[in-house]
Amino acid sequence: MSAVAESPTHSHSQVTENYLFNTKGFLSWALTLDHKRIGLMYLVGVMSSFLVGGLLALLIRAELFTPGELFLNNKQFNQVFTLHGAVMVFLFIIPSVPAALGNFLVPVMLGAKDVAFPRLNLCSFYLWVGGAIFFLCALFYTGLDTGWTFYTPYSSSSEFGTMGPVVWATMGVFILGFSSIFTGLNFIVTINTMRPPGMAWFKMPLFLWATYSTSIIQVLATPVLGITVLLLAAERVLKIGIFDPHLNGDPVTYQHFFWFYSHPAVYIMILPGMGIISELMSVHSHKSIFGYRFIAYSSVAIAIFGFLVWGHHMFTAGMAEVTTVVFSALTFSVSIPSAIKVFNWLATMYKGTVYLNTPMCYALNFLFLFTIGGLTGLWLGALSTDRALHDTYFVVAHFHYVMMGGTLVAFVGGLFHWWPKMTGKMFNDLWGKISCLLVFIGFNMTFLPQFVLGSRGMPRRYARYLEEFQVLHQISTAGAFVLGAGLFVALGVLIHSLMRGRRAPNNPWGAATLEWQCTSPPPFYNFASAPSVTDPYDYLPLKYISEEEGWVYISPTKSTDPQAHPEIAKS
Template structure:
């Protein structure tokens, strides 16, 4: 326990010395977790859930890459049957998108951190929060069913008319997506209400940490876009069950309408995935540079702007689907607007580091990797938003590389950075910093080795989702596969570092990094009720009063 005294935010310790009360030790037994209403425990359960989903999706990704080691020109000699390959990439995409990336940061880290950063005891609707978690579990079960029923081969987008004809368990998968959608909606709803109605005195909108701004913007998208996915999936299930024909061209239905419906959700969903990651990076940049964030308001506004602009650009996924010419031009032009708020953020993060005292520890290394990878991912997105180049690049490996740079290089790296950053807070244990930096370096190199060759493959015309390819592409594919294996090793190292810390890590101090936001003012791990009384709220990025205390190894706030 830290000896730093701060009368207002003194952690709620039990009077009896030695016995520390935190949310992990508050009660015990399986049911105390399964029926918990504590946002921190729900966040931890989500964390375990999404990381398991990520492991599953990762194994599927490695299967894809291993299969593509050889050109597989003769299908019967390939490692996987063509049919199996289709199922593997479909499940890789669906599991990663719906079970991992979308819930990863908001539901796992967001759930844990949002009330603490805000200075409240819990989210507004704790039962609904637990309900969201079980909806996630239910949706995951539907997905696992479609995994074991082996046959879902539509791609994660479920495009009609193929999804109507496919013999795979499309209905199970669509219902899974439907349920997961509600999980996501309820989480977003909970967060919006919590931030709107439960801020303690002094916590004005512009004293909120930028992570909360990002989560808030994400929640807006979740609430507005996800229902459209819900109805789309319901209509698709009805299409399979009852042959309603709304998306079925054989019944005079309109398959392009399906794509409009689908992307009205799924493009904003890209921002559900990346916005919270940007929020994490804002925190990491500032805390580990020990310097106030540069351009706080612009970052906050740009989060909201991305959330809103995200609704205007969905058509850029459909340039080659048979859209009208006018619409393609409009959507292409609108697509470029999203780059403005994104660029503002990158500029401000770099501005934050300028003249700061950068501590190059694990979270910061991840954050730096994020900036590099996200910038590549974002800029290559512009090629795809431009009509003429998209005609050439659409549905090639260029697209694959682009969105992996954003989704994986962006969201996953930020997720890991955030996980390492808040790990001491969540578990009360310090991890081995060298191991963490090692994992970040391996992941960074492995990632680029995997996906940079795919940009080249794409521009040379390698189409996505193909189980075989021309022999001239083999070298690039093999580089990519080697990179994927390296990436896998890096992720394993990260996992080992975290697991190691649980058993052998030293006790985490209250504020190991020198953060100024509220979560660093309660003990590590936080007590059951977060704050015994409403905390005093100051500027979340004012580092002038934060000082290091070598005796405890912790930072503290001077009075």
């Protein structure tokens, strides 16, 4: 708190007004309606879930170090990968960017005081907490081993008893789904009705476009997941038989229902990450984003296409041939808007002033990993190759490149980017970059060998494997620990900044979106008066001021003082 000594009056208003300290006590956080505090609480929640899911991942990789049994038997292995998948998908990736960063950023980027429904926002946070506790207890206590997809007929088989793990886990998913729906609903309404005067749709920051598209998917797809898991629970408790072949039901129907949600959910996961990258690329290249409208439209296009391609998860499940062909063709169409984004990001960097700081390093990391993830998706979307690659490690590697190399890396990059704004502290940039390098090396070491494993026929979800696969598995396991170390370094850098970091300037990166116009951290009311809306990607009026250690708006000299312009005052 060296700042206190230097300028007592300034820091006094900082402390009383900034959202972190303006009220004190447990209840002032637990019952807060402030979107920034809710966002921060979400952040702690999703990071804890990520820690749990990550440790489980390391457990899986450690077990796979040898072909035989190391310390997990087959049943335990199934339970661990189920837990890993379910925790990562439902507790971490889906709420990570929208609920944590989105909650913090959406109103501030809009120059608004809060989201449209603050109480609903708090409600969805507690639904998330309740759902998460319920879900984790259910999974740990009952030892569910269906995989995170709860596929029938295994999940509806009598093995689990009437009120077994499937019922509890699906109830957890149901509650979490409502949390997700309410968050999405809140953002749609906020973006629609609370934009400040002057911010037309095409003057919004691209992160808001991505969040808006994500919210549409959340609102349209999640209810279907809700009814699906409800029917699955009813299947177990009431024996309704809809998914049970013994009762003339159809287990493949479950897959259709499930993927009708869960494929769009893939875009719930990646779209906000893409929104972050759009911001990071432009800000840290100090160059206006290339192809603004195309990036904005492509977010919406991905949201729409995302609803039409769920069948590509089921090519081998026994659909009609015509259906598989149609789904395959539609699947390829999703690559168009994704490619548009990647090319526009590249073009943004071209001839820009690229600052290779930690957020930008993560953005470049994203670009590399996401491109590999996206391109390998084409192998799986093509019918003929998918026949061979279905349910192999190729699939595992593909979706980890997209989900983890895409969403997680974007999330961490965004976290570094907005960390000064959220906490008012600068982090150590060198160690941030080291963490990024470790993540990059560790990630590729973990998952590149898995492409090879998959194409050579190593099936996913197997606890044991043939000795010929051992070397590749061992490289993968070693990589996983490097990756874990990198992420722990990143966590250390952030925690260190909280204790030792220097005070963050209002605008450390020279960004032009509205959140950088308020103090770091923002006051609890965000803006004293509605900020003047400028082009979110126009960096010309920003100048670096070394005393502030940050960037400041130098507006063209205008004066409203009538004495300075006597001729105007007279007329």
